[in-house]
Amino acid sequence: MSPAIAPVDTPEEAPRDLPHNLSAEAAVIGSILYDNNAFQRVADILRPSDFYAPAHEEIFSACQLLIQNGRVADGVTLREQFDKDERLTSIGGATYLANLLDSAAFGPEVQDYAHMIRDLAMRRELIDIGAGVQSRAMVHDRESDGAQQVELAERELFSLAERGSTGRGFSSFAEALTESLQMAEAAFKRDGHIAGIATELIDLDNKLGGMHGSDLIILAGRPSMGKTSLVTNIAYNAASSYRGEKQEDGSTKTMAGAKVAFFSLEMSSEQLATRILAERTGINAHKIRQGDLHKDDFEDLRQATEELQNLPLYIDDQGGISVSQLAARARRLQRSQGVDLIIVDYLQLLTGTSGKASENRVQEVTQITTTLKALAKELNVPVVALSQLSRAVEQRDDKRPQLSDLRESGSIEQDADVVMFVYRESYYLERTEPETDGSKDKSDKWDNWRQRMDEVHGTAEVIIGKQRHGPIGRIVLTFDPNITQFGNLAKQPKDDYE
Numbered sequence: 001m002s003p004a005i006a007p008v009d010t011p012e013e014a015p016r017d018l019p020h021n022l023s024a025e026a027a028v029i030g031s032i033l034y035d036n037n038a039f040q041r042v043a044d045i046l047r048p049s050d051f052y053a054p055a056h057e058e059i060f061s062a063c064q065l066l067i068q069n070g071r072v073a074d075g076v077t078l079r080e081q082f083d084k085d086e087r088l089t090s091i092g093g094a095t096y097l098a099n100l101l102d103s104a105a106f107g108p109e110v111q112d113y114a115h116m117i118r119d120l121a122m123r124r125e126l127i128d129i130g131a132g133v134q135s136r137a138m139v140h141d142r143e144s145d146g147a148q149q150v151e152l153a154e155r156e157l158f159s160l161a162e163r164g165s166t167g168r169g170f171s172s173f174a175e176a177l178t179e180s181l182q183m184a185e186a187a188f189k190r191d192g193h194i195a196g197i198a199t200e201l202i203d204l205d206n207k208l209g210g211m212h213g214s215d216l217i218i219l220a221g222r223p224s225m226g227k228t229s230l231v232t233n234i235a236y237n238a239a240s241s242y243r244g245e246k247q248e249d250g251s252t253k254t255m256a257g258a259k260v261a262f263f264s265l266e267m268s269s270e271q272l273a274t275r276i277l278a279e280r281t282g283i284n285a286h287k288i289r290q291g292d293l294h295k296d297d298f299e300d301l302r303q304a305t306e307e308l309q310n311l312p313l314y315i316d317d318q319g320g321i322s323v324s325q326l327a328a329r330a331r332r333l334q335r336s337q338g339v340d341l342i343i344v345d346y347l348q349l350l351t352g353t354s355g356k357a358s359e360n361r362v363q364e365v366t367q368i369t370t371t372l373k374a375l376a377k378e379l380n381v382p383v384v385a386l387s388q389l390s391r392a393v394e395q396r397d398d399k400r401p402q403l404s405d406l407r408e409s410g411s412i413e414q415d416a417d418v419v420m421f422v423y424r425e426s427y428y429l430e431r432t433e434p435e436t437d438g439s440k441d442k443s444d445k446w447d448n449w450r451q452r453m454d455e456v457h458g459t460a461e462v463i464i465g466k467q468r469h470g471p472i473g474r475i476v477l478t479f480d481p482n483i484t485q486f487g488n489l490a491k492q493p494k495d496d497y498e
Contacts, residue, residue, distance in 0.1 A: 026103040036063075219231055283297050322352060369412055423462075425461070
C-alpha cells in the first residue's frame with residue numbers, strides 16, 4: 001500500500017498559472033532517492049526540463065548524473081554534490097532533501113506520476129509555442145514572411161509531438177515471433193501471397209513480396225528509362241486497390257492497397273494526373289496536353305476523371321523543400337488522412353535539414369537517406385525514393401546499371417533495404433542502328449540489330465541489385481511509351497529471373 005503523498009513546501013514558490021503538479025514531482029524524485037532502481041523506470045519518460053519547480057529539475061538532473069556514472073544518488077551524495085557547487089541553499093537545503101523522501105511513491109504508480117509530469121510539461125511547452133507564434137506574427141519582419149512563420153510553427157509542433165510519442169523500447173522474442181507469424185498469415189490469406197503492398201506487377205511482387213512497412217526502396221535509372229512512369233504506375237495501382245475497414249475505435253484499417261503520398265519535386269501534380277489519365281484511357285499523354293482529341297476521347301477522359309477523383313493519392317508538388325520539411329508534411333498527412341506508402345521523386349532534389357546546399361554533397365545525401373529511412377520506420381510505411389545514376393553507365397558496352405552507378409552511392413546503398421534499377425535496352429539500341437550500303441557484312445549487322453530490336457521493343461527490365469530480405473535478379477515488364485505504362489509480360493522465360 002502506497003502512503004498518501006503530502007504536498008511538499010518548495011523552496012521557490014512557483015507561479016500557479018501554468019499546468020504543473022508539485023506533489024507528483026516530489027513523489028518521483030523521492031522514490032528515486034529511496035531506491036535508485038526507480039530511476040530506470042522513469043528514465044525513458046522524463047528529462048530534467050520536464051520538472052516545473054527549478055529545485056526539482058536540479059535534483060533530478062543531479063540524480064541522473066550520479067546514477068549514470070555508477071554512483072548512488074541519495075540524501076548524502078546529493079548534499080555533497082550541491083555543497084560542492086554551493087547550490088544547497090537554492091534547492092531548499094538538507095531538510096528539503098529529507099522531506100522528499102517522505103513524499104516518495106512506492107510501486108508501479110511512480111510511472112503513472114512520471115507520465116503525468118511529462119504530459120503537464122508538454123502542455124506548458126504548447127503554451128510557449130502558442131505565445132511564440134503570436135509574438136512573431138505581431139511583428140513585421142521582412143526576412144520571415146507568413147509562410148515561413150507557419151513552417152516554423154509546424155516544425156515546433158511536430159517536434160513536440162515527437163517528444164510526446166514514446167518508442168516501443170525492447171520487445172520480447174515471443175512478441176517478435178507473434179508479429180512474424182501474423183505477417184506470414186496475412187500473406188498466406190492474401191491473393192498472390194503478398195505480405196506487403198502490391199505493385200500489381202506480378203513478377204515484381206513475386207520477387208519483393210510486395211512493399212513492406214519501414215523499408216526504404218530506391219528506384220534508380222538514367223534519364224528516359226521510365227523511373228517516374230514506373231513509380232506513377234505503382235502509386236496508381238496501390239491507390240486504386242485501396243480498401244479500408246472501420247474499426248471499433250472509429251479509425252480505418254487498410255485491408256488492401258494503400259493511401260499514397262506522392263512528393264513530386266520535379267513534375268507538377270497536373271502532369272502526374274495526365275500520366276495516370278493516359279494510362280487509364282489509353283490516350284497518348286501528349287495528345288491530352290495538346291488537346292488533340294476526338295469527341296469519344298474527351299468522353300473517355302471525363303469518365304476516367306469521375307472514376308479517379310476519389311483515389312486516395314495525395315500529391316505534393318512543391319520543389320526545393322528540405323528532407324525535414326518532407327518528413328513534417330508526411331506526418332501531417334498521416335495524422336489527417338492516413339498514409340500507407342510514400343513516394344519521393346526524386347532524392348537528389350531534396351536538400352538537407354538546413355535547406356541550403358551543403359559544401360559536402362555526400363554528407364548531405366547521407367542525411368537525406370538516413371532521414372527517409374527513419375521516416376519509414378517511424379510511420380511504418382514503405383518509402384520509395386527515385387535516384388539518379390552517374391554517367392559511368394554510358395561509358396560501358398553493357399549499359400545495365402549496377403550499385404556503383406548510384407550517385408553518392410555509399411549512403412544510398414547502405415541505408416536502402418531494396419535497390420532497383422529501370423533499364424530499357426531499346427532506348428540505347430535504336431540509337432545505334434547500323435548503316436547499310438548493300439554489302440553482306442553490313443546487311444548482316446543490320447539484320448542482327450533488327451532482330452534484337454524486335455525482341456526488346458516494348459519491354460523494360462527492373463533489376464533488383466539489392467534486397468535485404470530477399471533475392472536479387474531481373475524482371476522483364478512490358479512498356480508502352482505512348483501512355484507511359486508498365487505492365488505484366490504474358491510469357492517470360494525462366495532465365496529472366498536468374
